[in-house]
Amino acid sequence: MTLRAVASKRLEGLSSAIFTEVASWKREAQARGVDVIDLGIGSPDQPPSERVMQTLQRAVLNPVNYGYPTSEGSPAFRQAVARWYAHRFGVDLDPEGEVLALMGSQDGLAHLALSITDPGDIALVPDPGYPIYSAALTLAGVEPYMLPLRAENRYLPLLEQIPEEVARKAKFILLNYPSNPLSAVADRTFFESLLAFAKRYELVVVHDLAYSEMAFDGYKPMSILEIPGAKDIAVEFHSLSKSFNMAGCRIAFLVGRSDVVKALKIVKSNIDYGVFLAVQKAGIAALEEDMETAHTVGPLYERRRDALLSTLEDYGWSIQKPKATMFVWAPIPKGWTARQISREMTLRAGVVVIPGDAFGSEGEGYVRIALVQDEERLREAGRRMGEFLRMNPHPAME
Template sequence: MKSWRAGRLSRLGSSIFAEVAERKRRAAANGLDVIDLSIGSPDLPPSAAVRESLSRAALREDAYGYPGSKGTPAFLGEAAEWLAFRFGVRLDPERELVSLMGSQDGLGHLALALCDPGDVALLPDPGYPVYAAGLALAGVEPHLMPLRAANGYLPDFDAIPDEVWQRTKFMLLNYPSNPLSAVADLAFFERAVAAAKRHSVLIVHDLAYSEMAFDGYRPPSILQVAGAVDTAVEFHSLSKSFNLAGARIGFLAGNREAVAAMRELKANIDYGVFLPVQEAGIAALREDRLGTGPKVGPLYERRRDVLVEALGEQGWDIGRPKATMFLWAKLPEMAWELAEPWNSRRIAREMLERAGVAVIPGDAFGAEGEGYVRIALVESEARLREAAARIGAFIRGE
């Protein structure tokens, strides 16, 4: 009998997000008050000015036609202005930017635009699941770069065999990183650009968390490196920085050939971002550039401090990351045992079912993630303290 399910779906990677969603649903149906620290979805709305811009545009009679796959000149122009303001990077919006339905749209389609089946791409391990999923859809082979605490969660370019470099089309980097909350400085990106140029490889940098940084740290853009535009593109997302996750808007910037490839692919598969959403994006970027809008960094810095301190009081010591909306937490020492050894997936499942706190197991992001869980800072400070108290009781077996 024929199957109406493509075999490639089995290669898309972890289904942990759907699994956790189903467990949350069952727990809530059973009357459990679930504190959801699993998905990195902002719990606050965009600013009033951004919402008003969206509303005004949505009421226009001319706002409902096909918007065009590459993005409006107004949105691309504002994105270019923001890149110049934020990073000192000046790009041509007509040739070096393309709008996206969120950066995940671009990451999922990237390999289809850049590669042929059998090509290789270098991916971080741990890494966000869509990185590997995009390769699976395109028939591209991943070569994993292990990211470990001993090396500051940075890849070792010298450890990549020459024959792998020769087959590689692009290398994907992500700093500040999801799930690791690791950061990198401009010197690292200079080394990355040098390695990419030696091997004629494109660098793809996912900079979704550029505005979620703490303790005075300011994440750089790889495009700040001299000559990087010759060998790099960078994804930017308005989802986390401006609380526009559901609106689905972001952009790809950098190397003209790669941007043109993405534009060509998208011209064949979609008609672009809804015009009122692009207007909201313009308002958000302009507010940030003019200093009239709210900043998300201080909010998540306070939440980080609250949860790290509260978990420390419960006996689970976690370092303070310098960026993102996540804690990457080494599994705690449990005061009680199960019939089988603890691992990240079992900890996450039991924590939800027994304590009502949802987190994501580290192995969902790759084999190097085993032994960790990812905790999202997407609840109020009071709820984060409550989550820490519940987790403490769970660790103690109470």
């Protein structure tokens, strides 16, 4: 007897295929005995600080932390977030109505569209962009309107080119600066124009600020909520995954516009019981340590960026230095496709990178390189990639 297929049609719109394909290239290279340097997934290779790990250890051993947490996050965690936002950005937040704990920012991003849109609505999302931005719309039955982000515009959307009928129908606009995968940044002038645009068309602004603490060369990213009146229009996601090396802990938060925070809280209260209290206590320790010591991972990734890019420069692959994030968005030589060069560099050079088209059609012509190895391995990766391009300036004929 043949059973009916059970997979939802929604899954057809999800884009995990390229990441599965990259993983298969890695396995193929390893099966050939290649020493693979994986610069694909942006997972920090360093542990949290001793203080954070010790806090987590104590909390894990405390029996009182094993009951159900609350879906919105403990009062102590939300208060710590509010204190940190005041310390870092000069932004005052109400811990009761303007802060929501999350199981990682991807958790919140995945459920936001379910919270503030209805099937058939439109949302404005970046191309290239982090895959969950579009995937969340697919799951919610929302139509994406893609905002092309291009080098000639500093990877900022041209808001004035969005058709008025689209802007009027859209429910929210989602952007991410400093950006994954682009490593692009935005300044106060852009954020002010974004808020004015959103106010004109009654849009919610959703800003993903997960990389605010991974900045270089003296640059210090801002929160959109620093702009007066922004809390009436915008919400901001933030994560402890990258800045505090807590990716496996799964803890993040949403802050800002209270009705949006409330809407996501309602959805989350129907899905889960929140973040393990021990993890929340570790998150509090991370935020408090940062306020006390200005602990930052920025210098580590700045050194890694410089190690990789200086090596690639020696081989003629010149890439503009990013000001922030743990990624390098690298234009590839003409003649190659992003997928083709990524596959060949994995199999023949033993270096895993992600083809830019994994993040949207505007990503063709680029690869994303994650700075998730130490400086010596990054120099070695640079040498391998440089030698590969020197020996293969044009793609092999199929």
